[in-house]
Amino acid sequence: MLGTGILKGMVETAKNFAGSYHDPERLTTVEYPEQRIAPKENARQFPMLIHDTEDPMKGLRCVACQICEKECPPQCIYIVKSKDKRADYKGQMQFYPATFDIDISVCMSCQICVEVCPFESIKMDTEFELSNTDRFGGLLIHKEQLAKSNEHYRKIHPADAAASDAVLAAEVAKAQAKAKADAEAKAAKAAAEAKAKADAAVAGPVPAPATSTAPQPTSPPAAPAA
Amino acid sequence: MGKPTFQRKAEVIGVGREGELLEVAMGPQHPSTHGVFRMDVVLDGETIVKLKPVFGYLHRNHEKIAENTSYLASMPYTDRLDYFCSLTNNWAYALSVEKLAGLQVPERAEYIRLITAELTRLLNHTCLAGFLLQDMGALGTPLMYAFREREKILDLIESLTGARMMCNYMRFGGCRCDLPPGWVDAAKKVVAEYSKFLDEFETLLSGNEILMARTQGVGKLSAELAVSAGVTGPMLRASGVDYDLRKVDAYGIYARYPFRIPLGTHGDVYDRYMVRMLEMRESLKILEPALKDIPEGPVVDPKAKLRGFRPKPGEAYGRIEGPKGELGFYLISDGSPNPYRYRVRPPSLINLTVLEDMCLGQTVADAIVSLGSVDIVLGEVDR
Numbered sequence: 001m002l003g004t005g006i007l008k009g010m011v012e013t014a015k016n017f018a019g020s021y022h023d024p025e026r027l028t029t030v031e032y033p034e035q036r037i038a039p040k041e042n043a044r045q046f047p048m049l050i051h052d053t054e055d056p057m058k059g060l061r062c063v064a065c066q067i068c069e070k071e072c073p074p075q076c077i078y079i080v081k082s083k084d085k086r087a088d089y090k091g092q093m094q095f096y097p098a099t100f101d102i103d104i105s106v107c108m109s110c111q112i113c114v115e116v117c118p119f120e121s122i123k124m125d126t127e128f129e130l131s132n133t134d135r136f137g138g139l140l141i142h143k144e145q146l147a148k149s150n151e152h153y154r155k156i157h158p159a160d161a162a163a164s165d166a167v168l169a170a171e172v173a174k175a176q177a178k179a180k181a182d183a184e185a186k187a188a189k190a191a192a193e194a195k196a197k198a199d200a201a202v203a204g205p206v207p208a209p210a211t212s213t214a215p216q217p218t219s220p221p222a223a224p225a226a
Numbered sequence: 227m228g229k230p231t232f233q234r235k236a237e238v239i240g241v242g243r244e245g246e247l248l249e250v251a252m253g254p255q256h257p258s259t260h261g262v263f264r265m266d267v268v269l270d271g272e273t274i275v276k277l278k279p280v281f282g283y284l285h286r287n288h289e290k291i292a293e294n295t296s297y298l299a300s301m302p303y304t305d306r307l308d309y310f311c312s313l314t315n316n317w318a319y320a321l322s323v324e325k326l327a328g329l330q331v332p333e334r335a336e337y338i339r340l341i342t343a344e345l346t347r348l349l350n351h352t353c354l355a356g357f358l359l360q361d362m363g364a365l366g367t368p369l370m371y372a373f374r375e376r377e378k379i380l381d382l383i384e385s386l387t388g389a390r391m392m393c394n395y396m397r398f399g400g401c402r403c404d405l406p407p408g409w410v411d412a413a414k415k416v417v418a419e420y421s422k423f424l425d426e427f428e429t430l431l432s433g434n435e436i437l438m439a440r441t442q443g444v445g446k447l448s449a450e451l452a453v454s455a456g457v458t459g460p461m462l463r464a465s466g467v468d469y470d471l472r473k474v475d476a477y478g479i480y481a482r483y484p485f486r487i488p489l490g491t492h493g494d495v496y497d498r499y500m501v502r503m504l505e506m507r508e509s510l511k512i513l514e515p516a517l518k519d520i521p522e523g524p525v526v527d528p529k530a531k532l533r534g535f536r537p538k539p540g541e542a543y544g545r546i547e548g549p550k551g552e553l554g555f556y557l558i559s560d561g562s563p564n565p566y567r568y569r570v571r572p573p574s575l576i577n578l579t580v581l582e583d584m585c586l587g588q589t590v591a592d593a594i595v596s597l598g599s600v601d602i603v604l605g606e607v608d609r
Contacts, residue, residue: 005433012430013367028374040381041406042388071533073299110302110394115402116533124388159406 041157044111044124046104046141048148052089056147061121063094068113068122076106077113089168090175100143104130120164123148126156247275250590254283258361258594261604265581265593272589277582281575284608292568297323297398297535300568304555305392307570308606310350313342313383314548316396321477322544322555327537329399329530334523336479338401341413341516342383343478343546344509348420349379350549351460351502352427354601358499359431361598362440368431375423378416385409398535399527410517417513424506432503441495445584445596448493455580459551459573460505461600464490464497471547478546483512495599536563550574550601570609574602 020026030037053059064081080099088094113122125148132138154161253264262283268276288307292300304319305312317339324331331339356372380390385406387393395402431437447457452465462469470487472480488504490497539561545554551573558567577600584600585593 002435005435005438009430009434012426016371028377040385040388042385042403044388067533071296071299073295073302108302109389109392110305111388112298112302112394 039126039156041159043126044109044114045126045128046107046109046124046130047102047113047122047146048125048153049100049143049146050121050123050150050153051147052150056149057144058086060096060100060143060147061089061119062097062100063088063119063121064097064100065095065119067116067118071112071116073110073112074106074108076103077101078103090172091179092175097143100146102141102146103139104141105135105139120167123153123157123160123164246270252590252593253280259597260357260602263602263604263607265597267585267590267593269590274585274588274590274593277585277593279578279581281578281604281607284604286609288609289568289570293565296563297537297565298532300565301396302392302394305394306605307572307609308548308550308553308574308603309391310353310603311346311549312391312393313346313387313395314546314553316393317343317478318544318546318548318553319555320396320398320544321546322542322557323398323537325542325544326540326557326559327398327530327535329527331400332524332527333521334404335400335525337516337520338405338525339396340478340480340483341513341520342386342395344513344516345379345382345413347509347549348506349376350601351506352376354502355427355431355499358495358595358598359437361594362437364437368427371423371427371430375420378419382409382413382416385412397526397530397532399530401525404525410520413513414517417510417517421507421510424503424510428503432500437499438496440595441499441599443492443494444588444592445495445498445599446493447580447584451580451583452493456576457551457580459548459577459601460501461498461551461577463487464501465493466491471545471552475545475547480512483515485509485511495595498599498601534563536561541567545571548573550603550606551577570606572606572609574600574604574606578602578607 016026050061051057051059052061064079066079066081069075069077069079078099078101079097082096082098085093085095109124111124114124130139150161150165153164248269250267250269251264252267253259254262256264259265262281264280264283266276266278266280267274286306288303292303301316301319304315307315323329352372352375353369356369359368360366383393384390386409387395387402447461447465449465449467452462453467457465458469458471466489468487468489471477472485473487485508488501488508490501537559539559541556541558543554543556545552547553552571553573554571556567556569556571557565560566581597581600584596588596
C-alpha cells in the first residue's frame with residue numbers, strides 16, 4: 001500500500017523521540033561549556049614543552065637540536081639556539097632554546113614533532129580553548145607559554161608520561177654508569193701512570209720530577225629528582 | 227566489443243533552442259554542492275541541457291608540497307584529502323611507500339589497518355546517506371541519526387589516534403601506536419550495535435515512498451560509460467560492474483575474510499544508496515571476526531625509520547578500495563628524502579566527471595540528488 005514506508009519511518013522517529021525522554025543512552029549531546037567530556041588519553045591539540053624544575057625556563061628539556069623545526073610539515077616551529085650551554089637533566093652540558101615559537105594558526109596538530117624528538121621534550125597538550133582576539137601576535141606562542149611541567153604531562157597522558165619517564169630514568173642511569181666507569185678507568189689509568197713514573201724514577205738515571213697525586217675521580221653528576 | 231560511443235541526442239542538449247536557454251551558476255556557495263563546487267548549468271525551463279562542473283576553489287597544491295617535503299611530512303596532508311576518511315587515505319599512501327621501500331607490515335598492524343578502514347567505510351557511507359537525504363529535502367532527521375552513529379565511531383578513532391578526523395595514524399611499515407587498553411572491546415560493542423542502527427535507518431529510509439520517487443530512475447549511469455570514464459567504488463558497482471579492489475588486489479588481509487560485493491542493476495541514485503547500505507552490512511561481517519582474531523605483537527616494522535627515510539630509486543603505485551572508490555598514490559623516488567613525483571588518484575574527482583551524463587534531460591532538483599549520490603569531498607577533488 002502506498003504510504004506504508006512513510007508510516008513505518010514515522011514510527012521509527014516517534015520511538016526515537018519518546019526514547020530520548022527516559023533512556024539516558026539516547027541523549028547523545030552535552031551542554032558545553034557547562035558540561036565537558038573528559039579528553040581521551042591519546043587526545044592531542046597543540047604542542048607543549050616539558051620542563052622538570054620549578055623555574056620553567058631553566059628546566060626545559062629541549063636542547064634546541066632543531067629536528068622538530070626541520071620535520072614539521074607546515075613549518076610552524078621557529079627555534080633560535082642559545083650561545084651558551086647549561087647542564088641538562090643528566091648533568092651534560094647542552095644548548096637550550098633562546099627562542100622557541102610555535103605559530104598555532106599554522107600548526108595542524110599532527111604530532112610529528114613529538115615523534116621525531118629524541119629528548120622527550122615536546123609533547124602534545126590537550127588544551128583547545130585558545131581563541132584569541134589578536135590574530136597575529138596572539139596565536140604565535142612563545143616558549144614561556146609553551147612550557148608545561150612534567151606533572152601536567154603526567155596528569156593528561158598518564159601512560160605516555162610513564163613511558164617517557166622510564167626512558168629518561170634509563171638515560172640518567174646510563175649516564176651515571178658511564179660517568180662512574182669513566183671515573184674508575186681514569187683513576188686506574190692515573191694510578192698506573194704514577195706507578196710507571198715512580199718505577200722510571202727509581203730505575204732511570206735522570207731524576208724524575210716529583211709525581212703529583214693521582215687526580216681525584218670526578219663524582220658522577222647528580223641527577224635531578226625525576 | 228567495439229569501442230563504445232556516447233553520442234548525445236540533439237533534443238537533449240537543446241540544439242536549435244539557443245535563444246530560450248538560461249545559464250545558471252550553481253555554487254560555489256550553494257549549500258547542496260558539498261563544499262566549494264560550481265555547476266554551470268544551461269536550463270531549458272527546468273530541464274538541464276548542459277552542465278559543466280567547475281572546481282579548483284579548494285586547491286591546496288598538495289602534490290607539489292609533497293614533492294618538496296619528506297615522505298613522512300606528507301602523511302598528515304593526506305588526512306586532508308578526503309577528510310571523512312583520513313584513515314583510508316593514510317593507508318593508501320603508506321601502502322605505496324611500503325611498495326617503494328620494500329617494508330613489511332606486521333600482522334597486528336595489518337589487522338588494525340583493516341579494522342580502521344572498515345570503520346571508516348561505515349562512517350563514510352552512513353554520513354553520505356544522511357547528506358543525500360539532506361539534499362532531497364529531508365532536513366535534519368536522517369542526517370542527525372547518521373551523525374549520532376558517526377559519533378560512536380569517531381570516539382573510537384579518537385581514543386586510538388588522538389584526533390577525530392585528522393588521524394595521521396599509519397606509518398610506513400605499520401601504525402603509529404598500539405591500540406589503547408579496552409579499545410577492542412569498545413569496538414566490538416559499537417560493531418555489535420551497528421546492525422541495529424542499520425535496521426533502524428533502513429526502516430526509516432529504504433522503503434520510504436518519497437525517497438523512492440525522488441531517486442529511482444534518476445541520475446542513471448550505464449555500466450559502459452562508468453567503465454569508460456574510470457568510475458570506481460560504490461558508483462561503479464551500482465551500475466552492475468563487479469569490481470572491488472578488496473577482491474581484485476586483495477591487499478592487506480582482505481583475502482582472509484569472506485564478504486560479498488553488492489551490485490546494482492539500474493545504476494540510478496537509489497541503487498547507489500542501496501549499494502552503500504548493503505556494503506555497510508558486509509563491512510560488519512568483516513569487522514566482527516577481525517576484532518576477534520586480532521593477534522598480539524609489534525605494530526611497526528623494525529626496519530622502518532622515521533627520520534632520514536630515503537627509499538631507493540624506483541616507482542610504485544599503491545591503491546586501495548577507499549569508501550569512495552579507488553584511491554591511489556603514485557610515487558617516483560630518485561633516492562632523495564623527497565619524492566621526485568607524487569600523484570594522487572582521487573576517486574571523487576574521477577567519479578565526478580560523469581556528472582553531466584547523469585544529469586542531462588533531468589531537472590535541477592534531480593541534478594542535486596545525482597551530485598549527492600556521487601559522494602564527493604572537495605578536499606579530494608581539488609587537492
